[in-house]
Amino acid sequence: MKNILIEKRILQSNDEFAENNRRRFAENGIFAINIFGSLGAGKTTLLEKTLSLIKDSTSIGVIEGDLYTTKDAERIEQEGINVVQINTCGACHLDASMIEEAVKVMRMDELETRMPKLMFIENVGNLVCPASYDLGENTKITVLSVTEGNDKPLKYPFMFKISDIVVLNKIDLINFTDFDIQEFREDICSLNKNAKIFEVSSRTGEGVEDFAFYLMKLIKNDDKY
Numbered sequence: 014m015k016n017i018l019i020e021k022r023i024l025q026s027n028d029e030f031a032e033n034n035r036r037r038f039a040e041n042g043i044f045a046i047n048i049f050g051s052l053g054a055g056k057t058t059l060l061e062k063t064l065s066l067i068k069d070s071t072s073i074g075v076i077e078g079d080l081y082t083t084k085d086a087e088r089i090e091q092e093g094i095n096v097v098q099i100n101t102c103g104a105c106h107l108d109a110s111m112i113e114e115a116v117k118v119m120r121m122d123e124l125e126t127r128m129p130k131l132m133f134i135e136n137v138g139n140l141v142c143p144a145s146y147d148l149g150e151n152t153k154i155t156v157l158s159v160t161e162g163n164d165k166p167l168k169y170p171f172m173f174k175i176s177d178i179v180v181l182n183k184i185d186l187i188n189f190t191d192f193d194i195q196e197f198r199e200d201i202c203s204l205n206k207n208a209k210i211f212e213v214s215s216r217t218g219e220g221v222e223d224f225a226f227y228l229m230k231l232i233k234n235d236d237k238y
Contacts, residue, residue: 027146030109034149037116038132043074044232045132047148049172050156051165052138055182057085058215059156059224060133064092066225067131071232076115076134078107085135095119106142107134109149129232140169152231158183159190163197170204178209180224185214 038045050056057077064073075096077086086098097115099107112134134150136143155176157165160183166173173179179201187194194212201208209227213220 027109030113031147031149034109034112034116036149037113038149038151041130043130043132044152045134045148045150046152046154046228047134047136047143047150048154048156049136049140049143049176050138051140051161054138054156054158054161055215056135056138056156057088059180059182059213059221060135061088061092062215062218062221063225063228064089064094064133066222067229068092068094070128071229072128072130074119074130074132076107076112076119076132078111078135078137080104080137101137105137105139106146107136107148108146112148129229131228131232140165140172144169144172144175152177154178154180156180156182159187159192162190163193163200166197166200166204173201173204173208176205176208178211178227179205181210181212182215184212184219185217 034045048056048060060075067073073094075089075094077089077096077098079085079098079100080103081100083098083100086096089096097119099111099115101107101111134148153176155172155178157179159181181194181197198210201210211220211224211227213224215221
């Protein structure tokens with residue numbers, strides 16, 4: 014595992030770095046996915062289960078964003094995946110300059126060329142700040158757990174407006190909550206009628222295969238492949 018410590022911001026605009034990342038991803042045939050979600054939503058567990066399903070048919074790199082620890086990156090590394098940890102030292106989001114540096118360290122251009130290349134960027138747990146920073150990704154995914162309540166899309170609308178995919182996680186616990194799925198779906202549709210919604214349990218694996226299959230379909234239908 015490679016670890017990057019980010020202590021200060023580089024004095025270029027985020028958009029400039031994002032465009033550089035987007036160009037580099039395209040040149041190297043990389044489909045990049047930015048994963049959002051609050052603390053405890055289950056982003057890392059969902060990623061682990063997804064990786065186990067697609068890693069034999071896809072060349073994968075993962076960038077893990079966290080304030081201080083390397084715990085999530087260590088979990089991903091156990092899947093045999095090329096992973097880089099970014100520690101933001103208190104910053105509540107990743108920005109495009111951090112991703113540019115991580116991609117250089119990861120050397121994604123040297124990964125297996127016979128298979129589609131996929132880059133997962135697991136952002137810092139936060140439903141506010143990360144939404145404001147374009148990283149140069151192809152697709153944005155927001156993960157929400159039923160234990161957080163179905164009111165979150167309307168409380169944090171921008172995150173859900175920009176997401177291409179919304180994953181409702183911990184569906185196995187829904188009977189122990191007052192989560193209203195119909196209201197949740199209506200709220201998502203009112204904010205972003207084009208968002209694809211998946212109901213999954215990262216713990217039991219329910220719905221994860223459909224989610225992983227959809228990601229593979231996205232990659233294969235992308236103009237680069």
